Amino acid sequence: MRENVKFIRSVAKPHYALYFVCFLMMIVQLLAQLASTGVQQRLIDDVFLHGEGARLAALLVVFFVAALLQSAALTGIGYLFHVILFRIRYALFERAARFLQRIPASAIQNERTAKHVDVMNDYVFLSAIGIGLQLPNGFFQIVPAVALMAVVGWYSPVILVCVAGFSCCYLILGYRYGKKLKRAAHRVNDTRRDVGVFLEEGVSSTREVLAFHRMDYETSTYRSLFDKYFRNVLKEGRLLNRQMVVSHPLKWGMNLFILLYGGYSALQGSLTLGAFVVVFQFSRQLMDKYEQIYLFALSYSTYMAKIEALRGFFEQETIEDGDAPLAEPIRSLELANVTYRYKGQPEPVLREVAAELPVGGKIAFVGPSGSGKSTIAQLLVRFYDPDAGRLIVNGLDLREIRRGDWGRKLSIVFQTPFLFPDTIRSNLNLGAEERSQEEIEAACRLTDIHDFIVSLEKGYDTEIGERGIALSGGQRQRIALARAVLDNPELLILDEATSALDLETERKVQRHFDEIRKGKTTIVIAHRLSTIRNADLICVFRQGRLVEKGDHESLMGSSTVYKDMVLQVDPT
Numbered sequence: 001m002r003e004n005v006k007f008i009r010s011v012a013k014p015h016y017a018l019y020f021v022c023f024l025m026m027i028v029q030l031l032a033q034l035a036s037t038g039v040q041q042r043l044i045d046d047v048f049l050h051g052e053g054a055r056l057a058a059l060l061v062v063f064f065v066a067a068l069l070q071s072a073a074l075t076g077i078g079y080l081f082h083v084i085l086f087r088i089r090y091a092l093f094e095r096a097a098r099f100l101q102r103i104p105a106s107a108i109q110n111e112r113t114a115k116h117v118d119v120m121n122d123y124v125f126l127s128a129i130g131i132g133l134q135l136p137n138g139f140f141q142i143v144p145a146v147a148l149m150a151v152v153g154w155y156s157p158v159i160l161v162c163v164a165g166f167s168c169c170y171l172i173l174g175y176r177y178g179k180k181l182k183r184a185a186h187r188v189n190d191t192r193r194d195v196g197v198f199l200e201e202g203v204s205s206t207r208e209v210l211a212f213h214r215m216d217y218e219t220s221t222y223r224s225l226f227d228k229y230f231r232n233v234l235k236e237g238r239l240l241n242r243q244m245v246v247s248h249p250l251k252w253g254m255n256l257f258i259l260l261y262g263g264y265s266a267l268q269g270s271l272t273l274g275a276f277v278v279v280f281q282f283s284r285q286l287m288d289k290y291e292q293i294y295l296f297a298l299s300y301s302t303y304m305a306k307i308e309a310l311r312g313f314f315e316q317e318t319i320e321d322g323d324a325p326l327a328e329p330i331r332s333l334e335l336a337n338v339t340y341r342y343k344g345q346p347e348p349v350l351r352e353v354a355a356e357l358p359v360g361g362k363i364a365f366v367g368p369s370g371s372g373k374s375t376i377a378q379l380l381v382r383f384y385d386p387d388a389g390r391l392i393v394n395g396l397d398l399r400e401i402r403r404g405d406w407g408r409k410l411s412i413v414f415q416t417p418f419l420f421p422d423t424i425r426s427n428l429n430l431g432a433e434e435r436s437q438e439e440i441e442a443a444c445r446l447t448d449i450h451d452f453i454v455s456l457e458k459g460y461d462t463e464i465g466e467r468g469i470a471l472s473g474g475q476r477q478r479i480a481l482a483r484a485v486l487d488n489p490e491l492l493i494l495d496e497a498t499s500a501l502d503l504e505t506e507r508k509v510q511r512h513f514d515e516i517r518k519g520k521t522t523i524v525i526a527h528r529l530s531t532i533r534n535a536d537l538i539c540v541f542r543q544g545r546l547v548e549k550g551d552h553e554s555l556m557g558s559s560t561v562y563k564d565m566v567l568q569v570d571p572t
Contacts, residue, residue, distance in 0.1 A: 127307045364524045
């Protein structure tokens with residue numbers, strides 16, 4: 001609970017000034033409400049019963065001014081609350097988006113994508129409503145409730161005592177049902193998220209579902225998940241209905257008591273007719289405030305479940321950013337006894353890997369599948385941090401360098417590149433400033449994709465569908481390679497980035513890359529050894545260890561592992 005309060009305060013703190021303005025408007029609205037209701041007593045007792053017609057105009061002016069002030073204050077409060085709401089929503093969304101970029105890649109890969117989408121949409125949206133609207137609105141009911149209690153008590157202490165007893169019953173009900181509703185809200189949130197995750201994955205895997213005739217399985221799984229979600233919704237609904245069945249008779253019973261007792265007091269002469277009308281209205285308003293506080297207590301449980309879940313998201317382990325700038329070019333790059341183990345795996349995937357990588361040259365990582373080649377690439381990009389050892393850049397531990405500075409110096413092309421559901425041109429630019437058509441075409445010619453693109457009806461403005469589904473695997477890889485050419489980074493990592501290309505196209509692309517990357521560092525994780533024979537340094541991995549390193553000629557003359565790998569592919 002304390003942690004939730006700290007989180008709420010941290011989110012709401014930048015908006016304290018607006019909350020204070022809302023509070024002042026609430027005071028104005030309360031005073032205007034008291035005035036517009038109280039003036040009715042004078043109209044009834046003085047004007048209508050005692051015939052003091054001279055006071056009618058003044059009382060009507062007071063009534064209309066109070067009504068206007070009340071309306072203006074309510075409008076202002078509503079407007080400011082929505083300004084706060086949308087500012088908090090934007091701040092939470094931006095914070096969640098930035099936080100997501102600092103989560104280790106393993107945490108993202110081990111969770112379903114739709115879960116993180118749910119955080120960005122549902123948790124942020126409802127947490128913003130809870131913090132920006134529901135919580136302050138609930139607390140703002142307390143001051144009017146206290147003021148109305150004082151006014152009602154001044155008119156009739158008996159009615160005040162009865163209304164106070166009624167409020168205690170409401171608070172007990174709110175406490176009792178609030179806990180149950182919070183648990184029910186958690187269950188509804190979890191099962192609704194499961195349904196959303198399944199739907200998103202079902203749409204993404206439509207081809208596989210049809211190809212493997214899994215339609216019946218998908219339907220039955222969806223029905224099972226939805227039934228579970230529906231049962232939890234019904235349970236939550238039954239709880240809400242039960243509290244309504246209990247609370248509404250209390251409210252109407254209290255109204256009836258006030259009407260009967262107030263009418264009796266008026267007949268006995270202890271209350272004037274005007275006072276009876278006013279005390280009845282004030283009592284109704286007081287009960288409305290109690291009901292709003294009660295409903296706030298119930299909704300608080302639902303929103304607190306979302307706030308708690310969002311706070312849990314922000315408490316995940318993150319990759320901390322360094323504070324050392326890196327404005328100068330990369331002069332040195334070293335792996336210093338790097339060890340890394342994936343979470344949940346019994347053995348390290350890298351064991352004390354040590355190597356000085358030649359800056360400005362072509363470096364190749366080779367070895368059997370699972371030997372740790374791609375893991376080094378991901379450590380260099382800082383998707384993860386090593387468990388032991390260091391990656392050293394210009395004499396600095398990579399963890400000490402600002403991620404933004406380091407990110408601007410490198411690009412990586414994966415074996416299965418991600419393409420956005422946009423045009424080819426947008427995917428080539430990838431958020432960068434628009435490049436000229438000549439630059440784009442030159443990059444695409446280097447990766448042998450230009451002729452295919454211009455053969456399309458819309459050329460570079462062709463939409464390529466979700467994850468580039470309209471393209472073949474080789475075409476997606478060549479677009480990703482062209483994107484890397486346009487970035488022209490100091491350090492380029494090709495993680496089996498040409499595996500989907502035929503041998504002739506791959507050799508052509510590799511020749512072009514060798515030409516344009518002269519003097520710049522390129523790390524190639526190769527699946528075809530013939531493409532890396534001209535590398536300045538070849539690092540051979542086996543079972544997570546760097547077992548051999550050197551150029552092709554030296555390794556063929558002195559090594560065993562690399563030589564065996566080459567001879568298996570090309571015995572001649």
